[in-house]
Amino acid sequence: MKRSSILALLLIAVLALGFAGLASAQDAAPSGDLEIFSWWTGGGEAAGLEALIARFSEMYPDINVINAAVAGGSGVNARAVLTTRMLGGDPPDTFQVHAGEELNALWVAAGLMQPLNDIYEANGWMEQFPQGLLDLISDDAGNIYVVPVNIHRSNVMWYVPANLEAWGVTVPTSWDEFVNTTCPALQAADITPISIGENWTQVHLWESIALGTLGVEAYNGLWDGTTNWTSPEVVHTFEVLGQVYDCANDDMNALTWQDASQRVANGEAAFNIMGDWAAGYFLVDLALEPGTGFAWAPSPGTDGVFMMLSDTFGLPVGAPNPGAVEAWLSFLGSAEAQDLFNPVKGSLPANTTADISNPDLYNAYFQSAYEDWTTNEIVGSLAHGLVASPAFSNGFSNIIATFQSDRDANNAAVTAATLALQTLR
């Protein structure tokens, strides 16, 4: 045989083997590495993610899951790493992102996410996830881009019922009542009326105040341009924030959100506004009983409104192992996965077929929150990326930080108006 024909034969053999390999890879169960990128590194979040990964590895033993979580800064550091990796053309297989503008204004608008409608239809999720939530994670053409894992509520006010009784105050139903009645009464008794933590918890507080004083329609109008940022009503939200600062601990910049919540549990402070991840903190870390050890109400003026945020995962364009990602996402949206993750993390399941009525999984707080989630009006959170782009959020953090030192409500509103012009769509 001539040497060239031997070479040709070899080449054909190699090609044939290669195709066979490809074909079998498509048929067989997904395998290889699956890199999951998130900022869940501590407490219930990390435990929930680990529980998910453990179950997923049982189902797909061939997939090697890499938990690429980046710690710190409520996701700021993780997003910095993620942006760098995406810009460098090295996307992780799947990454955590908040539903809403954080997803839409950047990743979807840049065309870097793949539609997941096939997965939704194959699993029958179109009927299992609430329509309002699906709207937040899809574009105008109806393409759905991510799978939500959980639902959190942002506008919750926490307190200890026995303490309130001892101090002779009731849960305020409006910010006027809080500032004019509740706060002086508590200050006279030498109790901190409300505990506040570092900068982002103050943005979180402002969104509750804005929702409570502006109402749903005007609050939503801030983000679609129908509410004027310099109107007296919006200036008033900053004025109220200033009055609430006057009712708060003066070491707020030294406290994390856990420190601030703990002041309520310790009886040093009466109220705290925080998302419902605080329920997990009260329950697990401080071992308090829901209803007696700690209790909750919608933040003042927001009864009947559910300010939500949601963590989701998607499939970026250019993910190294899309087959494994599809298996992961199909698992993530299932009722089984949501019931594994949410009771540990301390959040509501996004999938409506989850076993929410099971008291072994979801405690009294989540039973009541789920009731609200299905009946209340839904709005999106600013501090957690639902209603505004990252550029707006960053600028707004600076505005709140500046306001905290100069207390100039007019200036804050005017600056926010300029920022909104530059950064909101």
Add this chain to the structure above:
Amino acid sequence: MHNRRDRLIAVLMVLPSIVLLAIFVYGFIAITAQTSMTDSNAMQRLSRLPANFIGLQNYTDLFSGPLDTRFRVGIVNTVFFTAIFITVCLVLGMLLAVLLDQKIRGESVFRTIFLFPMALSFVVTGVVWKWLFNPNSGINYLPTVIGLPPAQFRWFISEDRILEFNWQDLPTILAVIALSAAAMFTLWFAVKRKSRPAIYGFVIVMILSFLIFSGATGSMNALPNPEQHGFNLALIAVVVAAGWQMCGYTMAMYLAGLRGVSEELREAARVDGASEFGVYRHVVFPLLAPITLSAIIILGHISLKIFDLVYVMGGGDNLRIDMPGLNMFFETFRGQNFGRGAAIAMVMLLLVAVVIVPYLVNSFRSEAKRS
């Protein structure tokens, strides 16, 4: 012939590091400078769109735009912090060095103790001092050990501010400072009877006073609303933490310098009737001047670029101890506004250059003299 080959080899040996420096230092500085003149952001980059050239817009925004108050707070903080931090480190370092120079017993033990904090990372220092400075549990409660009431200063979250000024007045303030410096030099030259420098100085004084009194400097700042800045007392906490970490280092430098002053010189001064203080004042300290300059350069560039310590102590968004480094990080990665972030980085580079370039010029000159 031989000489030329030597030179060729020398060039070849240096070439790799020159190429690496050119690409990875100066090349990237050039890219940052270029980015700082665009509106580059994550959205554009990810969608593969080109950034728009906007000239010096980012810089004008930083210094006079209503959205960039945070940058101005950071710049003012940096200036105050750098000045106090360097002074504290120099004075304490010198004091410790002079004390150790008294031939005391166990000197090496003390030297090691004073140098130890330098081995820590700023992150560790930040966490430790954040705990110590916590106003409701830390060193504020030290007086209670002996029955006194706890101290009231709120350290890194103190809201007090002294030396307040309006940012709009900044050009005027800077002009007045320059004016007084120029006037002093003019006087000095006049007294020394050096007429030409004195005349130049007089012209500068006249121009500056004209600018100030005609209101030209007053209208130079385009910031629409008054904006108060000043020395935030919260910075004291950062100065203490950073000074605790770095004054051992200046001590080591000064100690080496003191050991370099020969005993004969001191003896000669004593023979001439100098007191022990006089020996230091007139013989030792002047000989330490080059060391002071090196220490200022090293401490200065540390404090101008400081990030980790304030990030840990302030949680990132405590504007009372904010620094441009933090602002650059947040603007770039949280706001995903790369152009603005690059502009902040360039301003920081210029600040560091202001400190380092005179030093480089000085050392080049003395090297040229020597050879």
